[in-house]
Amino acid sequence: MGMYASVRGWIEIDFKQRPAAEQIIERNRHKLYSGGWAFPSAPFNWSLYLFYGGDIRQSDLRWLRDQVEQLAVMPPVDDDNDLPRGLFLVTADQREGAEMWQIREGRLDELPAPDLSWLGE
DSSP states (O other), X not given: XXXXXXXXXXXXXXXXXXXXXXHHHHHTOOTTGGGGEEOOSSOOSSOEEEEEEEEEEGGGHHHHHHHHHHHHTOOOOSTTOOOXXXXXXXXXXXXXXXXXXXXXXXXXXXXXXXXXXGGGO
């Protein structure tokens, strides 16, 4: 049995980007772990938050990170030029602590998140 990591987070996109986001997720479908993605069932207000939550093998973290990175670089779809933004928290073994995947300005940055490691206990 492998080691697992808990991943939970969100990415904020424009409603017009939903089809592109769905294509990215479908193109990278994983038999077990793609079920962690969730879109709101009906649009409301002005932002669309795409969520992910699940426990996945640490060896498959790269699969999910690659998807989040593809979502992060989606181009703007309107005159506001808003890029996707969001935050994912990854916790694994208690000794390893926690890390964040921060999405902003068209990129994904991995940062330590020691103050949030209690979420993995």
